[in-house]
Amino acid sequence: MPKQLEAPPALEFNRIAGNGNAATGAAQLPAAALELAAAMPMPTVTPDPSLLDRKIIHCDCDCFYAAVEMRDDPSLQGKPLAVGGRADRRGVVATCNYEARRYGVHSAMSTAQAQKRCPQLIVLPPAMEKYRIASRQILSIYRDYTELVEPLSLDEAYLDVSATPQCNGSATLIAQEIRRRIADTVGITASAGIAPNKFVAKIASDWNKPDGQMVVRPHEVDAFVAALPVGKLHGVGRVTAARLNKLGAQTCADLRGWSLLHLQQHFGKFGERLHGLCRGIDLREVCPSRERKSVSVEETYVTDLPDLQACRQALPELLVRLAERIARAKAQDSIGKLFIKIRFDDFQRTTVECSGSVLDQETFSQLLETGYGRRRRPVRLLGAGVGVAEAREQQQSGLFDPQN
Ligand code: TTP
Ligand code: MG
Ligand code: MG
Numbered sequence: 155m156p157k158q159l160e161a162p163p164a165l166e167f168n169r170i171a172g173n174g175n176a177a178t179g180a181a182q183l184p185a186a187a188l189e190l191a192a193a194m195p196m197p198t199v200t201p202d203p204s205l206l207d208r209k210i211i212h213c214d215c216d217c218f219y220a221a222v223e224m225r226d227d228p229s230l231q232g233k234p235l236a237v238g239g240r241a242d243r244r245g246v247v248a249t250c251n252y253e254a255r256r257y258g259v260h261s262a263m264s265t266a267q268a269q270k271r272c273p274q275l276i277v278l279p280p281a282m283e284k285y286r287i288a289s290r291q292i293l294s295i296y297r298d299y300t301e302l303v304e305p306l307s308l309d310e311a312y313l314d315v316s317a318t319p320q321c322n323g324s325a326t327l328i329a330q331e332i333r334r335r336i337a338d339t340v341g342i343t344a345s346a347g348i349a350p351n352k353f354v355a356k357i358a359s360d361w362n363k364p365d366g367q368m369v370v371r372p373h374e375v376d377a378f379v380a381a382l383p384v385g386k387l388h389g390v391g392r393v394t395a396a397r398l399n400k401l402g403a404q405t406c407a408d409l410r411g412w413s414l415l416h417l418q419q420h421f422g423k424f425g426e427r428l429h430g431l432c433r434g435i436d437l438r439e440v441c442p443s444r445e446r447k448s449v450s451v452e453e454t455y456v457t458d459l460p461d462l463q464a465c466r467q468a469l470p471e472l473l474v475r476l477a478e479r480i481a482r483a484k485a486q487d488s489i490g491k492l493f494i495k496i497r498f499d500d501f502q503r504t505t506v507e508c509s510g511s512v513l514d515q516e517t518f519s520q521l522l523e524t525g526y527g528r529r530r531r532p533v534r535l536l537g538a539g540v541g542v543a544e545a546r547e548q549q550q551s552g553l554f555d556p557q558n
Contacts, residue, residue, distance in 0.1 A: 205351075205437045205439070206350065206351075206372075206435075206437075207350055207372060208314055208316045208350050208351065209314070209315045209316045209318075209323075209325035209348065209350070210312060210313070210314055210315075210316075210325075210348070210349055210350065210351060210352055210355040210440060211312070211313040211315055211325055211328065211329050211332070211346050211347070211348050211355060212310065212311075212312050212313075212346065212347045212349075212352065212355035212356045212358070212359040213292075213296070213310060213311055213313065213329070213332065213333075213344050213345070213346045213359065214309060214310035214344060214345055214346075214359045214360070214363075215292070215309040215310070215336070215342055215343070215344045215345075216252075216342070216343045216344060216345055216363060216364035216365060217249050217250065217251045217252060217364070218249060218285065218288075218308065218309035218342070219237040219248055219249045219280060219285055220235050220236070220237050220249050220250055220251040220254075221251070221342035221343065222281075222284055222285055222288050222342060223235065223237060223278050223281075224251065225340075225341040225342055226284070230251075230276065232253065233253060233274070233276060234250070234251065234253040234254035234256075234257060234259070234272050234274060234275045234276065235250060235251045235253070235254060235275070235276045235277075235278065236248075236249070236250035236251075236254055236259060236265065236268055236275055236276070236277045236278070237249055237250070237277070237278050237279070237280050238250075238265050238268075238277060238279075238280070239265055239279070239454065240265060240277070240279070241264070241265040241266040241268075241269055241277070243454065243456060244264065244266075244454055244455075244456065244534065245264070245265045245454065246262055246263065246264050246265060246454075247259060247260065247261055247262065247263045247264075247265055247268050247277075248261060248280055249261050250268070250275075252364055254268070254272055254275055257271045257272035257275070258271045258272075259271055259272055259275065262501075265277055285308055285309075286308065288308075288340050288342065289305075289308040289309065291339060291340050292309075292311075292336055292340055292344070293305060293311065295332055295335050295336060295339070296311055296313050296332065299313060299315055299318050299320060299328055299332065300313050300314060300315050300317070300318050301442060302314035302315075302440045302441075302442055303440070303442055304440045304441050304442055309344075310359075312352055312355065312356075312440045313440065314439070314440035315328050325348045325369070326348055326367075326369050329346040329348050329367050330367065332344075332346070333345075333346060333365075333367065343364055343365040344365075345359050345360070345362060345363045345364060345365060345366050345367060346358075346359050346367040346368075347359030347360070347361065347367065347368055347369075347370070348367065348368070348369040348370070349369070349370040349375065350370075350371075350372045350375060351375075351434070351435070351436040351437070351438070352388070352436055352438050352440065353387070353388040353431060353436040353438075354370050354375055354378065354379065354434060354436070355370075356388070357382065357386055358370050358378075375434040376433070376434055378434070379406050379431075379432065379433065379434035380405065380406050380407040380410070381405060381406070381407065382405060382406045383395075383404060383405055383406075384398045384399070384403055384404065384405065384406060384408075384409055384432070387406070387428065387431045387432065388431060388436065389424065389427065389431075390428075394421075394424075397420075401420065406431075406432040406433075409428065409432040410432050410433060412429075414426065414429045417429050447483075447485070447541075447542045448493075448539050448540065448541050448542060449476070449479050449480050449483050449485055449539060449540055449542055450476065450479075450493075450495070450537055450538065450539025450540070451472055451475040451476045451479055451537065451538060451539070452472075452495060452535055452536065452537030452538075453468070453471075453472060453535065453536055453537075454497075454534060454535045455468070455533070455534060455535070455536075458499050458532035458533060458534050459532060459533040459534075459536070460532050461532075462522070462523060462526045464533075465496075465522055465526055465533055465536060466519060466522065468536055469515065469518060469519060469522060469536070469538070470515065472536060472537075472538045473513060473515055473518060473538060476513065476538050476539065476540070477513055480513070480540060483542070485540070485542045488542045488543045489510070489511045489512065489513075489540045489541070489542060490509065490510075490511065490540075490541045490542065490543050491507050491508065491509050491510060491540065491541035492507065492508055492509075492510040492513070492514075492517055492518060492521065492538075492539075492540055492541075493505055493506065493507035493508075493521065493538070493539050493540070493541065494506050494507075494518060494521040494522050494525050494536070494537065494538055495525075495535070495536070495537035495538075495539070496522070496525045496526065496533055496535070496536060496537075497533070497534050497535035498529050498531040498532065498533055498534065499531055499532040499533070499534050500529075500531060501534075502529060504525050504528050504529070505525070506521040506522075506524045506525040507521070507541070508521060510540075513540070518538055522536075
């Protein structure tokens with residue numbers, strides 16, 4: 155259960171005052187003092203100290219799809235390998251192994267381009283079912299250590315092991331043990347980052363890839379984050395990073411020189427988040443209720459769809475396939491949102507979504523129009539999908555606040 159639910163807000167004052175356990179502290183304070191504390195205006199929200207001192211592991215498998223393929227066919231090991239669509243059907247690379255990366259091949263690159271960079275590249279079509287099975291095995295290993303597992307995709311998850319008794323509570327040892335078990339039972343390698351919060355853990359898991367791990371202890375967070383380029387911050391994409399660079403901030407240390415007000419003036423509400431993140435503060439909880447599934451279909455067209463009219467004509471076929479897939483997943487009753495994904499001929503992607511519970515062609519058509527309107531260029535790929543609440547999440551709803 156998320157920690158903030160353990161104590162009503164009025165007790166937070168007492169916890170911050172250094173009394174440790176909120177319940178014990180409450181018993182020691184007279185009721186009038188508690189009332190006063192609750193009524194006192196708080197100029198800024200002081201974070202719950204327990205959120206500043208957690209043990210979070212971010213675990214991410216190494217070249218996931220390619221690793222599963224190499225496991226199943228050891229003759230592929232040591233050779234450059236990509237998993238993705240065919241070059242003659244304008245496919246793209248989903249991932250590639252580390253041998254192929256040496257040639258400059260990477261995810262989302264067109265397969266044709268990848269083969270130009272690495273003529274001996276072996277390209278296999280994705281076998282999603284195998285990857286899903288591996289993913290489920292890995293999740294069940296994580297759940298041996300904590301209930302607080304938040305999967306982000308098939309190959310990565312956050313774990314909050316603050317209260318895990320195994321390995322004497324050492325997150326470093328827990329991560330090592332988890333990685334060893336993944337290697338032994340699933341037959342692929344994973345890397346891990348261990349830190350007091352999510353965003354630092356996620357960056358750290360990339361640090362010693364492949365087959366490595368990196369620990370950032372609470373007293374190391376400050377220096378670790380100071381040196382990071384601003385583009386590494388959670389929520390800062392290419393556009394925001396470029397804007398920050400233009401304004402003179404290359405690293406988080408640079409950004410720390412900016413006042414909260416200044417950041418808010420430039421970035422609105424996100425400015426406040428940036429102010430915390432560049433100081434290594436990220437209070438997001440590991441939230442298993444966040445686990446959501448989506449069911450979707452997509453099509454990369456051999457010839458680009460030239461305009462909105464052509465996209466509209468392609469929609470019914472996609473929706474038929476989507477309906478079949480939803481039926482197979484038995485997800486008809488748990489649809490929570492609808493989305494359209496578009497990749498334009500210049501490789502820019504956009505996704506438009508809205509809430510909804512039925513596959514309504516008119517709604518998808520409106521989403522398509524909105525998405526298409528963002529660039530008004532020929533379209534190379536169209537996707538349609540639905541967000542599905544997991545059964546477990548539905549059972550738990552009510553335990554978590556609405557924003558979760
Ligand atoms: P990632 O974890 O981003 O990449 P990876 O596991 O292949 O490699 P790394 O060692 O750097 O973590 O993605 C996990 C899987 O998701 C990846 O194996 C294939 C799929 N994927 C795509 O289909 N398209 C993409 O653009 C990316 C980035 C990943
Ligand atoms: Mg990975
Ligand atoms: Mg990943």
